Amino acid sequence: MLRFFARRFVSMLLVMFSISVLVFLIFFATPGVDPAARIAGRNADQETLKAVRHDFGLDRPMPVQYALMMKKLFISRDLTSFVNRGAKVVPQVIQAAPVTLSLVLGAAVIWVLISIAMGLLAAVFRGTPVDAGLMILGLIGISMPVFWVGEVVNLLSQSRFHDTFLFSWVPPLGYVPLTQSPIGWFKALLLPWITLALLYIGIYARVLRSSLIEAQEQDYVRTARAKGLTEKRVLLRHSLRTSLIVFVSLFGLDFGALVGGGALLTEVVFGLHGVGWLTYQSLQNLDLPVIMATVMYAAFFVVLANAVVDLVYAYLDPRVRTV
Amino acid sequence: MSEGLAAAEVATHVGVPQSAGASPWALARRRLLRNRIAMVMVGVLALILLLCLAAPLYADHVAHTDPFSSNLDGTTVVNGKTVQVMQPTEGGLGLGVTPIGPTWDLHHYFLGADNQGRDVAARLLYGGRNSLLIGTAAALLTCVIATLVGLIAGFFGGIVDGVFSRLLDVVWAFPVYLLAISLSTVLLSSGLSLGIFKLESGTLLLPIVIIGIVYVPYVARPVRGEVLSLREREFVEAAEGLGASTWRIIRSDVLPNVITVVIVLFPLMIAIDILTESALSFLSIGVQPPDASWGTIIQDGQGLLYTRPTVALAPGIAIAITVLALNVLGDGVRDALDPRAKLRSR
Numbered sequence: 001m002l003r004f005f006a007r008r009f010v011s012m013l014l015v016m017f018s019i020s021v022l023v024f025l026i027f028f029a030t031p032g033v034d035p036a037a038r039i040a041g042r043n044a045d046q047e048t049l050k051a052v053r054h055d056f057g058l059d060r061p062m063p064v065q066y067a068l069m070m071k072k073l074f075i076s077r078d079l080t081s082f083v084n085r086g087a088k089v090v091p092q093v094i095q096a097a098p099v100t101l102s103l104v105l106g107a108a109v110i111w112v113l114i115s116i117a118m119g120l121l122a123a124v125f126r127g128t129p130v131d132a133g134l135m136i137l138g139l140i141g142i143s144m145p146v147f148w149v150g151e152v153v154n155l156l157s158q159s160r161f162h163d164t165f166l167f168s169w170v171p172p173l174g175y176v177p178l179t180q181s182p183i184g185w186f187k188a189l190l191l192p193w194i195t196l197a198l199l200y201i202g203i204y205a206r207v208l209r210s211s212l213i214e215a216q217e218q219d220y221v222r223t224a225r226a227k228g229l230t231e232k233r234v235l236l237r238h239s240l241r242t243s244l245i246v247f248v249s250l251f252g253l254d255f256g257a258l259v260g261g262g263a264l265l266t267e268v269v270f271g272l273h274g275v276g277w278l279t280y281q282s283l284q285n286l287d288l289p290v291i292m293a294t295v296m297y298a299a300f301f302v303v304l305a306n307a308v309v310d311l312v313y314a315y316l317d318p319r320v321r322t323v
Numbered sequence: 324m325s326e327g328l329a330a331a332e333v334a335t336h337v338g339v340p341q342s343a344g345a346s347p348w349a350l351a352r353r354r355l356l357r358n359r360i361a362m363v364m365v366g367v368l369a370l371i372l373l374l375c376l377a378a379p380l381y382a383d384h385v386a387h388t389d390p391f392s393s394n395l396d397g398t399t400v401v402n403g404k405t406v407q408v409m410q411p412t413e414g415g416l417g418l419g420v421t422p423i424g425p426t427w428d429l430h431h432y433f434l435g436a437d438n439q440g441r442d443v444a445a446r447l448l449y450g451g452r453n454s455l456l457i458g459t460a461a462a463l464l465t466c467v468i469a470t471l472v473g474l475i476a477g478f479f480g481g482i483v484d485g486v487f488s489r490l491l492d493v494v495w496a497f498p499v500y501l502l503a504i505s506l507s508t509v510l511l512s513s514g515l516s517l518g519i520f521k522l523e524s525g526t527l528l529l530p531i532v533i534i535g536i537v538y539v540p541y542v543a544r545p546v547r548g549e550v551l552s553l554r555e556r557e558f559v560e561a562a563e564g565l566g567a568s569t570w571r572i573i574r575s576d577v578l579p580n581v582i583t584v585v586i587v588l589f590p591l592m593i594a595i596d597i598l599t600e601s602a603l604s605f606l607s608i609g610v611q612p613p614d615a616s617w618g619t620i621i622q623d624g625q626g627l628l629y630t631r632p633t634v635a636l637a638p639g640i641a642i643a644i645t646v647l648a649l650n651v652l653g654d655g656v657r658d659a660l661d662p663r664a665k666l667r668s669r
Contacts, residue, residue, distance in 0.1 A: 014489075015492055015493055015496050018489070018493040019493055019496060019497055022493060022497070023505065026505050026506060026509055027505070027509060030509050030510065030515065136651075139647055139650050139651060140643070140647055142650070143594070143598075143642075143643050143646040143647035143650055144639065144642070144643045144646075145598055145601045145602060145605070145618075145621070145639060145642055145643075146602075147602065147605050147621070148601075148605075148621055148635070148639035148642070148643075151621070151625065151628055151635055151639075152636070152639070154628065155628055155629065155632050155636075158629070159628075159629040257498045260498060261498065261501065262498045262500060262501070264500060264501070264504075265500075265602055265605070265606075268606075279501065279504075280504075280606065283504055283505070283508045283606075283608075286508065291505065295497075295501055295505065298497075298498050298501055299496060299497060299498075302496045302497070302498060303496050306496065
C-alpha cells in the first residue's frame with residue numbers, strides 16, 4: 001500500500017510539472033505569439049518592444065523564464081501581474097478561492113442529493129414512463145449551455161419576476177461572504193447553485209441508475225433477497241452501496257475540476273469573483289502570470305482529485321494496487 | 324458486442340457472403356430504425372440542418388435583409404405601418420435606442436433585431452450553420468486523432484503506449500474549458516504557424532481544431548482500452564499465426580471492432596462540441612464577427628437581456644434542442660450497437 005502511495009505521489013508531481021510546462025509553452029512559446037507585443041500594444045515600435053521584453057524578463061532563455069516564474073509562484077510567492085504592475089498574484093487567487101468553494105460546495109450538495117433520488121427512482125421504476133421521464137429530464141439539464149441557463153435565471157429573477165413574491169428575495173448579482181452574513185451568502189448563491197447543479201444532475205442520475213441496475217443482477221443481491229430481506233433494504237443497503245463507487249469516483253473528478261475554476265461560466269454570468277472569474281479576467285487582458293497561477297491552481301485540484309479517487313479505489317478494491 | 328463482431332470478422336475473412344440477417348451492422352441498423360424516439364430525433368436534427376442550410380434563401384427571399392451588416396437607420400413594417408428598426412427607448416430619459424422586438428411576422432424581423440439592427444431570425448439560421456459545422460468537424464477531428472492514438476498506443480504497447488498515455492493523462496488533467504480557452508485566447512490574434520501548417524486566425528478552422536484537440540482523450544482512452552482487450556483475443560492471435568502483417572491485423576481485425584466505440588461516442592462528441600463552441604463564442608474567443616454562431620448571438624443578446632430577451636433566448640433554445648436530440652440519438656446508437664451497454668461512458 002505504501003509503495004502504491006509513493007508511486008501515485010510521484011506520478012502526481014510529474015503530471016503537475018508537465019501541465020505547468022504545457023501552459024508555459026502555450027502562452028510563451030506558441031509560434032507566432034509574442035507576449036511582449038501584447039503588453040506593449042498593437043502599434044509599439046521595435047525600441048519599445050525591446051524595452052518591454054527586457055523589463056518583463058522575456059528576453060531571457062525559455063527555461064530560465066520558466067524556472068523564474070515557477071520560483072516566484074511557489075517558493076517566494078511574489079509573482080506579480082503583467083497588467084496591474086505590482087499587484088501580487090498569489091493573494092488574488094487565495095482571495096478568490098472561498099467564492100469558488102462556496103459555489104461548488106452548495107451546487108455539489110444539490111446535485112448529489114437530487115441525482116441519487118432520481119437514480120434510485122429510475123432504477124426502481126425501470127422500464128416505465130417514470131424511468132424514461134426522469135432520464136429525459138436529466139438529459140435536458142445537460143443539453144443546455146450553462147451560461148445561457150444562468151442568463152435565463154437572471155432574466156427571471158432579476159428582471160421579469162423580480163417584483164413578485166417568487167424572486168423578490170433575490171439580491172443583486174455578486175457574492176456575500178459567509179462570515180459577513182450567512183443568510184446573505186445563502187441568498188446570493190442559491191440560484192447559482194441550482195444553475196450549476198442542473199448541469200450535473202442528469203449525468204449522475206444516469207450513472208447511478210445504470211450501476212444500480214447492474215448491481216441488482218449480482219449474486220450478493222440475490223443472496224440478500226434469498227435471506228428474505230425487504231426489497232427496500234436490499235436496494236438501499238446492498239445495491240446502492242456498491243453502486244456508489246462509480247458515482248463517488250466521478251464526483252471526485254468533477255468536484256476537483258470545479259473547485260479549480262471549472263465553474264468559470266457560472267461565475268462570469270452571476271458576477272461571482274471566484275477563481276474561474278479571475279482566470280477569465282486575466283485571459284481577457286492576457287495577464288500571463290495570473291493565467292499561469294490560476295491554471296496551475298486548477299491543475300493542482302484536478303490532479304489531487306485524480307489521486308484521491310485512485311486511492312479510494314485502491315482502498316475499496318485491492319486488485320488495483322498491484323497494477 | 325464483441326462476440327457478434329468477432330463472428331463477422333471470421334465471416335469476412337473466410338469470405339462468406341454477408342446476408343442481411345447475419346451482419347451485426349445490419350442488426351444494429353435495424354435496432355436503431357426500430358427505436359422510435361431516436362428516429363424522431365433524427366427527424367428533428369434533419370429539420371434543423373435543413374433550416375440552417377436554407378439561411379440564404381430566408382435572408383434573401385423572405386426577410387429581405389443582410390444579416391451581416393448593421394442596419395441602424397433601417398425601417399420595417401409592423402401591422403402595415405412603417406417603423407424604425409432601432410426605436411427610441413421608452414421611459415428613463417428617452418435617450419438611446421432599443422432594437423425592435425419580435426414581430427412574429429416571418430417577413431419583417433420575426434425574432435426582432437439585435438443592437439446592430441440586424442435580423443435575429445436570419446442570423447440564427449446562419450449561426451446554426453457555423454455551430455453545426457464546427458460541432459461536426461471538431462467531433463470528426465477528435466475521433467480520427469483519437470482512433471489513431473488509441474490504436475497505436477493500445478496495439479504497440481510498451482514505450483509508445485507509455486508516451487501516449489502520459490500525454491493523454493496531461494491533457495486529461497487539464498480542465499477542458501481552461502485548455503480550450505487558453506488556446507483560443509493565444510491563437511485568436513495571430514493564428515498558428517508551424518512550418519507549412521498554417522492556421523489563420525479569424526477563420527472557423529481555429530475553433531474546430533482547438534475543440535477537436537481538447538477532447539481527444541475522451542475518445543482515445545476508451546479506444547485504447549478496447550484495443551488492449553482485442554489484442555488478447557483469439558482471432559488476433561489467429562491472424563498473427565497466419566502471418567498477417569501488423570498493418571493488416573490493425574486494419575482488418577482491430578479497427579472494425581474499435582470503430583463501434585467511436586461511432587457510439589460520435590453523436591455525443593458533436594453535442595459536447597456544440598456546447599463548447601457556444602461557450603467559447605460567448606466568451607468572444609470562438610467564432611469571430613462578422614461571422615455568427617449560436618454562441619455569438621447569445622453574447623450579442625447579453626446586453627439586451629432585460630429589454631429584448633429573445634435575442635439571447637432563441638439561440639439558447641436552438642442549442643438545447645440540437646444537443647438534446649444528439650444526446651438522445653447517441654443513446655439510441657449505443658443501445659443499437661452495444662445492447663449490453665458495455666460502453667456506458669457517461
